[in-house]
Amino acid sequence: MNTIISSVKGTRDFYPREMAVRTWLYNKVRQVSESFGYQEYEGPLLETIELYAAKSGEELVKEQSFVFPDRSGNLITLRPELTPTLVRMVAQQQNQLTLPLRWWSFGPFWRYERPQKGRTREFFQWNIDLVGEASPEADAEMVAVMASFYRATGLAADEVTILVNNRRLMDAELAKLALADDQRGAVIRLVDRRDKLAPEKWRDYALELGVSPQQFDQLLALLDNQLLWQESDELVRFFNAVDALGVSEYVRFDPQIIRGLDYYTGTVYEGRAITKDFRRAVAGGGRYDNLLADVGGDPLPGTGFAMGDVVISLLLEETGNIPDNLDTSPAPVLVTIFDEGSLLASYKTAADLRRNGLNVVCYPVPAKLGKQFKYADRIGAKIVIVLGPDELAQNQITIKNLSQREQFTIPRSEAPQMLRKILDIEKSV
RNA sequence: GCGGAUGUAGCUCAAUGGCAGAGCACCGCACUGUGGCUGCGGUGGUUGCGGGUUCGACCCCCGUCGUCCGCCCCA
Incomplete structure (x- = not known):
């Protein structure tokens, strides 16, 4: 029994039973994507490390990617995300593509992380983007796509919700706190961790970072202001469009949503499970208006999100939304x-x-x-x-x-x- | 990278430091032209791996690898 060579850590075997579930999920993704007029595409699974060095979060490429030299010594990366590839593909044919373009993809990705519940080293991810349109309504469409997926898989608005914020709005508000330049990044991390720490601990952590008690109180007021979105024309238009698209039950403003990746520039959104004992991000995305310029293309705005198959499958399993009569018979x-x-x-x-x-x-x-x-x-x-x-x-x-x-x-x-x-x-x- | 559990038959799990077992699954027979049910029988193990303690180790100790659960980070 121990003579069987084991599988690579963090990978999964898809027996026909699991493969049927994966195909079911893929079909839901396809159905929802196509209902909004998005086209399927795919990029290479292997990329050069330079592609990610430009803009991905530092940690993503340095600590969490599979990187290895090929036979001629070039550093090759198993792609940890798709957005840089998308950006390159668009930049390469920028003048030939009809904008705005709506593209989606469902493929494998790799991250060199410690496997645990809801996290593997090899996973599938749904990526969907709208490129070439800067309006808040474009962001609303992406959120409507996400909400439609939840609806199509049977997830109700009290089981999963989409939290929305805006980077520009938060930058302006944080500027009012008069933080030192080197504190900005730390404060963003601080905001990210609020839900994970007890209130007193969180306050201690803030003061440790050099935030004054007065600044802390201002920050607290900021984060608890559920009406802050009204200060942002972008978000006002965004929520109006969300309403018109018929998915407002799934969407709400949350000033605490910051999102990790550095390349987001405007509205950001995060799908989050909110069932009794399952509270975690299941999908995330946002607006990235500078990305094309960063790889040498002409400036082009974009917005999109990614959803991993592992966490969403856990959630669908827990809420009983995966059909148990999926056909695994080889032939009738x-x-x-x-x-x-x-x-x-x-x-x-x-x-x-x-x-x-x-x-x-x-x-x-x-x-x-x-x-x-x-x-x-x-x-x-x-x-x-x-x-x-x-x-x-x-x-x-x-x-x-x-x-x-x-x-x-x-x-x-x-x-x-x-x-x-x-x-x-x-x-x- | 840090912390906590865990590893016994294909699967799920038992077994005070004293003969390694059960259920399910699989194979066969009852049933030489017909499945699900039933009965009977059978195959299947270097107890993850390597050391140590002991008359004796699945059990206790050390190491190692894998898996799981948290932290970190994220999808």
């Missing part, structure tokens, strides 16, 4: 092999059914019918076909509907039509 029809003499006739029958558009699995060798029926039952086949000496002699075929426990023997030529009829009925049940 199984052809038995009665004996050595009928083996090739059975193979021919299977081939004939496949030519007629049916998915058919053949038992590989002759065996007791009981064993073959049991196998059919186990793999979830709906129909078993028997071709024994009796049938062969009459050029007939026996078809058994497993769920109905009924079977009949008909001319072989009528089999495809009959099978399709049975399967259509089964499907509608």
Whole structure:
């Protein structure tokens, strides 16, 4: 048992059962993305380290990425996120693309972190972006996409919510606190950690950072001001659009949302699970108006978010929103092999059914019918076909509907039509 | 990077320092042309790995690796 070579730390095996869930999730993502007119795209899984050095959070590329030299010594990175790739792809063809463009992607990413609940080293991520439009309404559309995904997967507004803030607004408000330049970053981290520390501890931490008691009180008032968004024209327009898009139940202002990545410049948003014992970020994004200029393109505004598959799957699991009847059956029809003499006739029958558009699995060798029926039952086949000496002699075929426990023997030529009829009925049940 | 748990059959787990077991799963038979149920039988183990203590270690100690849960960070 310990002779089996173990998998790489932080990776997951997708057995057909798990793969069915992943495909289900992918289809939900596709359905929602396409309903808003977004196009699917994909970039390389390998990128140079320089691509991330430009703007990603320092820690993301230095501490949390898989980086290795290729055979000629160049440093290659397993992509930890998609936005830099998107930005490069857009910059490369900036004059040929029709703006604004709406793109989405669902692919694998890697981060070299300590695996734990809701976090693996290899994960899938939904990325969706609207590039070439700077209006607050564009941000509202992204938030509507996120909310529509929650709705499509059965997540209610009391299970997941989208918290919204604006970097420019917060910068202006923080400026009023008259913080020293070197305190700004620390205060942003401070705000991020408010929910994780007890109020007194959090205050102590703030004073340690050199925030004066007076500044602290101002900061507190700022963070508790739920109406602060009214000070921002951007956010006023944003919330009006969210309302018109019909998703306001999922969206609310929260001055504490800052978001880690350095490249956000305007409105930021974060999907967060808010069930009783599950409170964590499930998706995050925002506006990044300087990013294209940073890689040498002409300035172009963008907004978008990412959602990892691991946490959202946990949440969907916990809220009972993953269907338990996902079809993992390899095929609805199984052809038995009665004996050595009928083996090739059975193979021919299977081939004939496949030519007629049916998915058919053949038992590989002759065996007791009981064993073959049991196998059919186990793999979830709906129909078993028997071709024994009796049938062969009459050029007939026996078809058994497993769920109905009924079977009949008909001319072989009528089999495809009959099978399709049975399967259509089964499907509608 | 830090802290806490944990590792026994394919899976889920038992076993005061004294014969390594159960349930499920798998295979066979009852049932040589028919699945789910039932009964009977069977396969399956270097107790993660390496040391130590002991007459004797799954059990206690040390180390190591893996996994899980927190912290950090984030999706």
